[in-house]
Amino acid sequence: MSSSLLVAACAVSFVLLCSAATSPASAAVYGVGGGLLSIPSNDSLAHCPSRCGDVGIDYPFGIAPGCFREGFELICRNTAKTPKLFLGDGTTEITDLGYRYVLAQIYFNITVRPGTDTYNISWVAPTEGITIDHYNTFYVIGCNFDATLFEYGTEDLIGSCMSRCDGEKAPIGGPCNGMGCCFIELPRVLRGFQSTIILRSDGIPVAQTDPVHPGIMAFMSSDYYISNTSDLFLGWTNTSNVEGTVLSFATIDQPSCERARMNNTSYACSPGSNCRNVSSGGYHCYCSGYEQGNPYLLDGCTDYNPKYKEHCSTSCGDMKIPFPFGVEEGCFANERFRLNCTEGNLTVCELGEAQYHVTAVSLDDGTLTVGNMMNDTNYEKEAIIVQTTDTGRDYSFSGPVEDRFDLSMEYAIVIRWAVTNLTCEVAVQKNTTYACRSSHSYCLNVTHRKEFMGYRCKCSPGFEGNPYIEDGCTDINExxxxxxxxxxxxxxxxxxxxxxxxxxxxxxxxxxxxxxxxxxxxxxxxxxxxxxxxxxx
Structure with missing residues (x-):
């Protein structure tokens, strides 16, 4: 029987990856305003507030002296209901936060005034190093206007759009196609923007063109609303209905990784992590490959957590979920082994935006057997894996490229996996993260064709069970x-x-x-x- 082979990509961009080889200073080094310049440990940040209302706070961000990297101070305000988190300007609210990204509300409600046809809005990052990611889109919602978008400071034209309602009220839902809504896609990252909106009522008062939505709404968000504006019109001035703006950030005490590594007392990337130059200046840090954790903390990057927790669920419906896989937070060895159990007791493997219905997990063979989640049938020609990059955004890949996921298709999709991209010889030397925990197990290098994928574990001959947990391999009574x-x-x-x-x-x-x-x-x-x-x- 013939079968086709599909492999998903791990590479995100063709850039020089700079491995951090310097050692941090033993004592904390402070910069301006109580911001840190040295690399802290988790223990040294134990006293720091980790939340502001509903938003968790990850270093290098922080809200108290000694809890943030210089240039990454945030403001937590105790409002009447729930505390809210803001950028340093005190006006841009943060709705989600990670060490790789910031999700913020850049949103304008413009009240149309009689006799005024031109309205100007602007936003600029409160500190250097924060930029509007180029995956955002600028939207303007309302009737009968022309909008132009400029880069803040340079006044370079980014783009323009217009909306006309032809005497009708703005449609509720549908695409953003110039009828009550228009958009401008960003070609590059921006430090800030300015927009001019000019009303074109053509002799019809704006309030009469749409009495339900008499004003103008403008915001930055993802490209989701290009094809679906329903959420926008359901709550005209309710910002909770609008997905936030993705902001990128960079460490700017030095202009590049190369310069930053020359001064190990202020270098932001922990040993074992990688550094990448940012086009707008500065650099940011990330854990390599499929390592997880925080590259701004000492020992923050971990590629695998071998600690099995007894309380974790080991099944989803009739299907067994063996460690290193898991369906609950903290129950899988790393993000690569996270599975989801639906309300209908279906096991789902989510790889970015792609979802696969898992029908079998084999530790002995190192495989997942999956099918198409949408209709529970198999893909005929192509499968897509989406890899989250160091910017927090998703990129989709397909085609003849290599990764530690190897998809081959006959009547089902078989995903071969490895623990991490290390050889057995290297992995066994890292006792704290070595995956083969059972005393009656051994390490096996995994390759696909001639490409090295990493390593996995097997029970020794004469034993069966789970080599990834203590005493997991038990004797076979032949x-x-x-x-x-x-x-x-x-x-x-x-x-x-x-x-x-x-x-x-x-x-x-x-x-x-x-x-x-x-x-x-x-x-x-x-x-x-x-x-x-x-x-x-």
Whole structure:
């Protein structure tokens, strides 16, 4: 049977990756305003506030002296209801935060005033190093206007759009196509922007063109609303209905990774992490490959967590979920092994925006067997894996490229996996993250064709179970298995002995022991019959 092979990409961009090889200073080094210039440990930040209202706070960001990297101070305001988190300007609200990204509200509600046709809005990052990611789109919602967008400071034209309602009210839902909504896509990252909006009522007062939505709404967000504006019109001035703006950030105490590494007292990237130059100036840090964690903390990048937790769920419906896979937070060894259990007890493997229905997990073979989540059938020609990059954005890949996920398709999609992109020789030296935890297990290098994928674990011969947990590999009692021994069997740890049945005996597979052979029984029966016959005479 022929099968096609599909492999998903790990590479995100063709840039020079600079590995951090410097050692941090032993004592904390402070910059301006109580910001840190040295690399802190988790323990040294234990006293720092980790939340502001509903938003978690990850270093290098922080809200108290000694809790943030210089240039990454945020403001937490105790409002009447729930505390809210803001950038340093105190006006741009943050709705989500990670060490790789900021999700903020850049949103304008413009009240149209009689006799005024021109309105100007602007936003600029409160500190250097923060930029509007170029994956954002600028939207303007309303009727009968022309909008232009300029880069802040340079006044370079970014783009323009217009909306007309032709005397009707703005449509609720549908695409953003110039009827009550228009958009401008960003060609590059921006430090800030200015926009001019000019009303074009063509003799019809704006309030009469759409009495329900008489004003203008403008904001930065993802490209989602290009094809669906329903959420926008359902809550005209409710910013909670609008997905926030993705902001990128960079460490700017030095203009590049190369310059930053020359001063190890202020270099932001922890040993073992990588550094990448930012086109707008400065640099940012990230954990390499599929490592997880925070590259701005000492020992912050971890590629694998071998600690198995007893309380974790081990099944989803009738399907077993063995570690290193897991369906609950903290129950999987790293993000690559996260699975989801739906309300209908279906096991789902989510790879970015691609979802696969998992039908089997094999630790022994190192495979997942999956199908199409949408209709529970198999993909015919192509599968897509989406890899989250160091900017927090998603990129989709397909085609003949290599990764530690190897997809081959016959009647199902089989995903071969490895633990991390290390050889067994290197992995075994890292005791704290080495995956093969059972004493009766061994390490196996995994390759696809001639490409190295990483390593995985197997139970030693004579054992079965889970090599990824302590005492997970247990002895196989070969004496209980069919066709292993047709004689006297003795089970040993990881092995067994088999002694052939003695002369005139044979193995009974039902009784599983040596019994008198049929030939011998017939001979004995014959002798008994003759003896009885002679005795009767």
């Amino acid at each position: 004496c209980l298995l069919p066709n292993y021994c047709n004689g006297t069997c003795q089970n040993l740890l990881g092995n067994y002995t088999c002694t052939s049945c003695p002369h005139r005996k044979e193995f009974d597979p039902i009784k599983k022991k040596c019994v008198t052979s049929a030939k011998q029984r017939n001979l004995l029966l014959g002798k008994t019959v003759r003896s009885n016959s002679q005795h009767a005479k």
